[in-house]
């Protein structure tokens with residue numbers, strides 16, 4: 001049984017500032033898919049977007065930073081995050097970049113706006129961090145206008161399987177399957193949204209990352225960023241062994257690869 005407090009504590013621990021998020025974003029620079037996920041997300045949402053937009057869990061605002069020259073023609077975009085530290089970074093990155101943007105500290109579980117305020121709500125790779133997921137989905141539904149759309153991205157259940165296989169060998173509980181995540185991966189998320197919204201559409205995205213001796217340090221930084229001392233105190237002991245196992249694979253096969261599998265759920269009210 002999942003404990004909402006543990007899910008909440010984990011999200012706070014991970015996103016008090018932007019360091020972990022930034023480290024994890026960097027690994028995808030080594031992916032074979034030359035369209036980064038932020039560009040892919042943007043191409044999926046740009047043209048349908050209209051009216052008043054709310055983004056939940058905006059993080060560092062990378063999506064908007066990378067697409068500043070090509071913003072959609074909408075009335076306004078509220079960028080938000082529940083973490084004050086993340087919101088500071090978000091403001092630093094995007095303040096004065098467009099009149100469309102405003103910034104607000106918002107927890108997805110309690111959206112401080114009246115019913116039927118927004119034409120679109122965006123939630124990219126964040127709903128799995130929300131402990132009261134049903135409450136957040138109710139709030140999103142409530143604040144969307146009739147026919148309004150939620151665009152939510154998340155990971156597939158077998159996201160990064162090849163990497164997690166190695167971590168599992170060392171008994172490091174992989175957080176996506178652990179008690180620290182809510183049930184909003186692609187399949188569970190689809191199920192949740194279908195029970196509430198009129199219709200739900202799926203778009204898929206994948207990216208295979210190639211690791212060699214040259215970028216092994218970036219992979220180790222990625223793994224470390226998911227292994228905070230509070231949850232994985234034993235990790236430093238295993239790190240050299242994990243690294244050696246990956247080096248052995250690179251020596252025998254020339255590379256170590258793993259695939260990120262994500263998707264977008266587009267739900268219409």
Ligand SMILES: C[S@@+](CC[C@H](N)C(=O)[O-])C[C@H]1O[C@@H](n2cnc3c(N)ncnc32)[C@H](O)[C@@H]1O
Pocket residue numbers: 011015021056057058059060061062063080081082083086106107108109123124125126129130131
């Ligand atoms: C994996 S990051 C994704 C950031 C950004 N959307 C992106 O795709 O790069 C998850 C973000 O959700 C935020 N978050 C976690 N729980 C939240 C909640 N209950 N309400 C609002 N934001 C939350 C975190 O602070 C973090 O910035």
